[in-house]
Amino acid sequence: MNDVRPIRAQSGTNQEGASAHNRRVIMDALRRNGALSRAELARATQLTKQTISNIIEELEHDGLVSSQAVVRKGRGQPSTPYVLVPEGAFAIGVQIDRHVVRAIAVDLVGTVLVRVEANLPPDGPAKGVAVVLDLIEKARGDLLSIHPQSHRRLVGLGVAMPGPFGLESDVDDPWMMAAWQAFPLLETLAAGTGLDVGLQNDAAATATAERMVGAAHDIDHAICILLGYGLGAGLILHGELYSGANGNAGEIGMMLTRPSGDENEAGLPLEHHASLASLCRALDLDPGDPDLYAHIERATVEFAPAMAKWMRRAADELRWNVQLLESVFDPQTVILCGGAPEIFMRRLIEAILPLLPSLAVRKTRTLPRLQLGMCDPWSVAIGAAAEPIGRAFDPRFSAILKMPGAGMPAA
Template sequence: MVTANPIRAKQGANLGGANAHNRRVVMEALRVNGALSRADLARATGLTGQTVSNIVAELTASGLVTADAPVRIARGQPARPVRLVAEGAFSIGVQIDRHATRVVAADLLGHDLVRLEAPLPVGDPETGLAVIAELVAGTRRQLGVVSPGAERRLLGLGLAMPGPFGLAPDGDDAWMMSAWQNRPILAALSEATGLAVGRQNDAAAAATAERLAGAARGLDDFVYLYLGYGLGAAIFVRGEIHAGAHGNAGEIGMALPFLAAGSTGRPIEHVASLAGLCRRLGLDPSAPGLFEALDAAVASGSADDWLEEAAASLRWVVQVLETLLDPQTVVFGGAVPPSLLGALHRRMLPLLPAHVDRPGRGLPRLTLGRADPWMVAIGAAAEPISRTFDPRFSAIQNAGGGSALQGPDADRRGVVPTSL
């Protein structure tokens, strides 16, 4: 019988998908723990010894894994721990922000090998795209010098920029970056670079960096609270970013906290953000010496009033995120000076009461992450690595499963490399 209504069903699994998932699981175990023996991998993953041996052989043949010298632990044959090869894969990350663009090249272990940045030209994004394309080209040239042959193992390009995405055009709103939001940027970057391009918002990118090699390393269920020019959050559920139906989950900076202490009814990020602090202090967010000026403001006490107001809103944000999501922890980091992030973190404590504050917690409710203006670009570079190698539900479904990063409306251009 033919019906006009779409059939609703989950995708089934096939053997190829299960094998791909198992390979990703083995790679993640090596990324999180470092070198492990095949026996340790089998015990940790629940896979059979033969399955692990087959996967390790495949990964070794692909240049992603290598064996260390034999180690005798007990009676019997010495074990040969295996580990990931940093030079086994590379990726490029691009950050587009209101005043600057940054490009990073990273290896399989998340080490950033090349960093380039430039001011983002004011005006039409086409001019800015030309600047970005040249930065990417320069990054690839330098990467080839740092690691000859890296171009052949380049997975793709990750793009990070402020969200939310997919909103109706609203003139040329500088805060929302409307001029950039309404351009086919992914298609343009893919055409200019010849690489597969995936997009995240800036909070998701910073969270990806923090999970690859930071405070969230090895965590599967956490929230990353990102403080930058604006304020955002990234939600990790079972090791995957939850993007929402339209890729805009976590836009907590857009919340209107009518019940928060001192609330004015404006979105939280109009106060609790780098832009809000700069407006309060009369500083230019695009000034080259901005971080030094903010350090001085924190040290002198001239930022104290803002710190108290922002901390009150952020305490409310943390309590809401904990109540809704029950995370292992909330990681707090961003593209701000370490002195500023630390001062805010101290003023957010003690947190508001929440049901997650129970006996026997293994992690604090609020974990201090990194403060680094390059966090977003590093996370953007980590996205193609995560997309290709991290365990995902889509990996155990039939080929063609959608990315968990952007949901069903993901917009990706270029030839996607063969995924494990």
């Protein structure tokens, strides 16, 4: 009996006029599984062999897919595996945070090729947008020096910054970037770069990164909690990122904390207790210090009373919220990510455990209810760069329904 390889893929459609969706389905299957033959693709996507052959030929012609050496297995017919071509597409990602801006360039399979960063002026976009544009130009130049033809295959620019988006408030909340929120950022960057620009909040960008190259790579339902300057969650539902009506889905940092004995702390937003900003406040650290990562690592090793007190309160709040997220979204797993050292993140998970009872407790589980994701200050920028790749090539219902966003940029 021949062994049948389990392949992760979404179903394609053989209906006329759905070629855009089918192209995306095939590319997504190759991204998830690596090399696949035409027969394997047909079996996994439920597309006809002729449809697979036609699309593979198109993708080869566009420089997005290439064939590998013929594989011979037993007495069966030899097969030709196909893989994505890393140089088939490139994207730029930008993270705009309170004190820093980071830009990276990635290829079609998510390999980071360029990393550049700069300090962000404290007076908001008035001067800061020039810094952002200069950094994007530098990233493009560095990418061009590595791949001279990259300018022809640059599919877009992804931007990630803290949310929530679209709120009308005159209060200068240190957890929010009000001036940047009110600034016509997308229009300014599109005009300054000539690229299609997409925007995500930083937690959604981290979830995008985890889905492309991290712990959520082969998971259809996951919640990615980002412990950054603030706190947020990226929601991966049915293999796609869910952003909500206004791009603010997953803004758990805005959720009010449970009542406690301290009247001064009861009812504050969650990120006032569980975020790097709140940690800096507890440890008297400067959030804009370029050595902040090292300071947090040292404080974790020393584990003075101030660190122990912060972690105990943060863990209590996060344990409660993991249970709430499990109850509302029924994910396969919850992934804790952050721009903090791994030793700190692991110790925080240890403090959160054991989790509260929830519907996620079942004998058939194959993934932990809570696991560690990326511990990398660049993870938000990686997700920002992954967004244009996903926008161009990932399967979307809009490709079938011919909704806005269904088109694919030319390779």
